[in-house]
Amino acid sequence: xxxxxxxxxxxxxxxxxxxxxxxxxxxxxxxxxxxxxxxxxxxxxxxxxxxxxxxxxxxxxxxxxxxxxxxxxxxxxxxxxxxxxxxxxxxxxxxxxxxxxxxxxxxxxxxxxxxxxxxxxxxxxxxxxxxxxxxxxxxxxxxxxxxxxxxxxxxxxxxxxxxxxxxxxxxxxxxxxxxxxxxxxxxxxxxxxxxxxxxxxxxxxxxxxxxxxxxxxxxxxxxxxxxxxxxxxxxxxxxxxxxxxxxxxxxxxxxxxxxxxxxxxxxxxxxxxxxxxxxxxxxxxxxxxxxxxxxxxxxxxxxxxxx
Numbered sequence: 173x174x175x176x177x178x179x180x181x182x183x184x185x186x187x188x189x190x191x192x193x194x195x196x197x198x199x200x201x202x203x204x205x206x207x208x209x210x211x212x213x214x215x216x217x218x219x220x221x222x223x224x225x226x227x228x229x230x231x232x233x234x235x236x237x238x239x240x241x242x243x244x245x246x247x248x249x250x251x252x253x254x255x256x257x258x259x260x261x262x263x264x265x266x267x268x269x270x271x272x273x274x275x276x277x278x279x280x281x282x283x284x285x286x287x288x289x290x291x292x293x294x295x296x297x298x299x300x301x302x303x304x305x306x307x308x309x310x311x312x313x314x315x316x317x318x319x320x321x322x323x324x325x326x327x328x329x330x331x332x333x334x335x336x337x338x339x340x341x342x343x344x345x346x347x348x349x350x351x352x353x354x355x356x357x358x359x360x361x362x363x364x365x366x367x368x369x370x371x372x373x374x375x376x377x378x379x380x381x382x383x384x385x386x387x388x389x390x391x392x393x394x395x396x397x398x399x400x401x402x403x404x405x406x407x408x409x410x411x412x413x414x415x416x417x418x419x420x421x422x423x424x425x426x427x428x429x430x431x432x433x434x435x436x437x438x439x440x441x442x443x444x445x446x447x448x449x450x451x452x453x454x455x456x457x458x459x460x461x462x463x464x465x466x467x468x469x470x471x472x473x474x475x476x477x478x479x
């Protein structure tokens with residue numbers, strides 16, 4: 173049985189990944205603090221994995237503006253420590269790294285949205301034709317990780333896949349992120365909901381589609397090695413429209429208080445990705461529609477709140 177080293181096993185994706193793969197791999201969940209190189213190296217070399225799935229990171233983009241050093245240490249330095257450790261293995265393991273759509277950052281269409289205009293067409297950002305312009309400490313660190321991985325490939329022979337993930341939803345233990353936050357607030361109060369910006373466009377992927385994508389990338393690593401992917405789906409929607417869609421499903425008629433969160437100096441107004449490249453190489457494509465995904469997520473949070 174192949175040996176898989178998993179980082180971030182306690183996180184949203186990691187918990188589900190562990191459940192999915194535990195009968196297919198001999199899995200070791202990294203327990204060392206990624207910032208402690210000696211500890212990480214010792215743990216990696218003791219296990220000698222065939223494959224490394226690197227999910228561990230601080231991912232709260234908004235918070236990275238206030239904890240810049242910690243985000244950089246955990247996300248960038250931690251990844252460097254992990255890579256340098258796996259390069260010391262007798263046989264260098266393969267690496268699949270969870271990056272982020274946030275690395276695309278500012279793009280020209282953003283000005284239209286920031287000025288209060290609705291673009292006629294929301295462009296699709298793809299790693300093969302969109303230049304990254306990260307505009308948050310979180311995103312800068314993630315792009316740095318990507319560059320370090322590419323260096324390790326060129327110089328040391330590391331085989332990798334980089335996944336620029338979009339907004340996943342379907343959580344059942346965390347309402348910090350936008351979809352779960354909206355649902356949770358609306359279930360808690362019939363009169364008001366306090367949110368941040370309403371203008372940005374984002375695309376959303378339900379957790380089961382995301383996990384299917386990861387499993388496909390693991391199983392078809394040889395076909396896709398040394399590439400960067402986005403996973404879509406190409407379904408960009410404004411946060412305002414997303415809120416209205418959720419409100420309609422909940423028959424919620426309260427007041428949304430916008431701009432109640434601290435302003436983000438590097439706010440990104442448009443992020444939208446496509447699964448086209450990954451679909452072309454592997455056949456995977458997202459299956460869960462927005463309606464179905466939201467229905468499932470609402471059901472989760474109603475059960476949590478005993479409603």
